[in-house]
Amino acid sequence: MKYEIVAESGRAKSAHIETVHGTIETPVFMNVGTVAAIKGGVSTDDLHMIGTQVELSNTYHLHVRTGDTLIKKFGGLHKFMKWDRPILTDSGGFQVFSLAGTGRKIKEEGVYFQSHIDGRKIFMGPEESMQIQSNLGSTIAMAFDECPPALADREYILPSVERTTRWLKRCQAEMARLNSLEDTVNRNQLLFGINQGGVFDDIRIEHAKTISEMNLDGYAVGGLAVGETHEQMYHVLDEVVPYLPKEKPTYLMGVGTPANIIEAVDRGIDFFDCVYPSRNGRHGHVYTHKGKINLFNQKHELDERPIEEGCQCPVCAGVKRPDGSMSGGYSRAYIRHLLKAKEMLGMRLYVLHNLSFYNHLTEEIRTAIRSGQWDQWKAEALSNLEIYDRGEE
Numbered sequence: 001m002k003y004e005i006v007a008e009s010g011r012a013k014s015a016h017i018e019t020v021h022g023t024i025e026t027p028v029f030m031n032v033g034t035v036a037a038i039k040g041g042v043s044t045d046d047l048h049m050i051g052t053q054v055e056l057s058n059t060y061h062l063h064v065r066t067g068d069t070l071i072k073k074f075g076g077l078h079k080f081m082k083w084d085r086p087i088l089t090d091s092g093g094f095q096v097f098s099l100a101g102t103g104r105k106i107k108e109e110g111v112y113f114q115s116h117i118d119g120r121k122i123f124m125g126p127e128e129s130m131q132i133q134s135n136l137g138s139t140i141a142m143a144f145d146e147c148p149p150a151l152a153d154r155e156y157i158l159p160s161v162e163r164t165t166r167w168l169k170r171c172q173a174e175m176a177r178l179n180s181l182e183d184t185v186n187r188n189q190l191l192f193g194i195n196q197g198g199v200f201d202d203i204r205i206e207h208a209k210t211i212s213e214m215n216l217d218g219y220a221v222g223g224l225a226v227g228e229t230h231e232q233m234y235h236v237l238d239e240v241v242p243y244l245p246k247e248k249p250t251y252l253m254g255v256g257t258p259a260n261i262i263e264a265v266d267r268g269i270d271f272f273d274c275v276y277p278s279r280n281g282r283h284g285h286v287y288t289h290k291g292k293i294n295l296f297n298q299k300h301e302l303d304e305r306p307i308e309e310g311c312q313c314p315v316c317a318g319v320k321r322p323d324g325s326m327s328g329g330y331s332r333a334y335i336r337h338l339l340k341a342k343e344m345l346g347m348r349l350y351v352l353h354n355l356s357f358y359n360h361l362t363e364e365i366r367t368a369i370r371s372g373q374w375d376q377w378k379a380e381a382l383s384n385l386e387i388y389d390r391g392e393e
Helices: 044-049 059-064 068-073 077-081 093-099 126-136 154-179 201-212 230-243 258-265 276-281 332-340 344-370 374-384
Strands: 002-009 012-019 022-025 028-032 055-058 087-090 111-114 121-124 140-142 190-195 218-221 250-252 271-273 285-288 291-294
Touching (some): 012 344, 059 068, 059 087, 059 126, 087 093, 093 111, 121 126, 126 140, 126 154, 154 201, 190 201, 201 230, 218 230, 230 258, 258 344, 258 374, 276 285, 276 344, 285 344, 332 344
Parallel strands (some): 028 055, 028 271, 190 218
Antiparallel strands (some): 002 012, 012 022, 111 121
């Protein structure tokens, strides 16, 4: 991997990353396809059309359903899902702790738990997570960690973080071993470590210092957006990011709203992922540069406008037909009708627009940083995002 910062504004940075599966321009929003598919009927061709740079899939979910060994037989996740750009796989750590229920047992060797699909007993530790991700052949693998509740007490957080550090060392050793094997799908697989520590500044900072010495390919801040306030999240980033290597990619896991992304970029974050665009889209909520709109509202029943004026996504602007003409976009009224009628097309259009919006948002952010307009752009963007919240549509 080659990581090159091409522009900075304060702590905000924009970088160019070269990987075995292509280039990534940051800041970047990764489109979440948990089980190698975006919920809402969005194909990999669609992802290309809306400007997706990185697709994100999940280790735990692909392990318990379909299976990573089967995917390896197809040549890995890229060939299995027909995606030729970078893929990041989450380690499964968050899902192990969020879905496992009351039967979970955390040991030094790893975690014993039951599948949320069929209740069967599963064990996953650092080596198992690395093996699954190696079978998937993703561009970037995440280290296996414990994701404690953000507001857990100090007595819980400290030993948890210490164990996560020991697990990270095991992940690094296992990744090196797997990448040396002849039958490994992607022998250039990258490993990102994860900073934990709840909302305790000293634990977070000390952990950041420790993992920074391990010379990993990238570093994530985990354990946020899980119960703390936005102000607490921003404070953690203010304190921790300066202690992570500036010359390596930084990733804020599971975040978030457009405003969250802008604020986090301002604090030095490169990578983002979140289920909001697809999840909210499936429930009738769409994103615009002036905030989030609920198209279930009665006032949109006769609304002939696209979701957002000037948006160039295939939902708002249409697509090019074989004869070269443009199809034209769909109205808010029609898309609202589809969702109320429970037609799958409605879900697909909502999700396509939202993902396109997030991809375009990070493109705008990159342009603002690289053109020296970041502070001005950020202030205007954050102000505009509050319009619908103030009821000023």
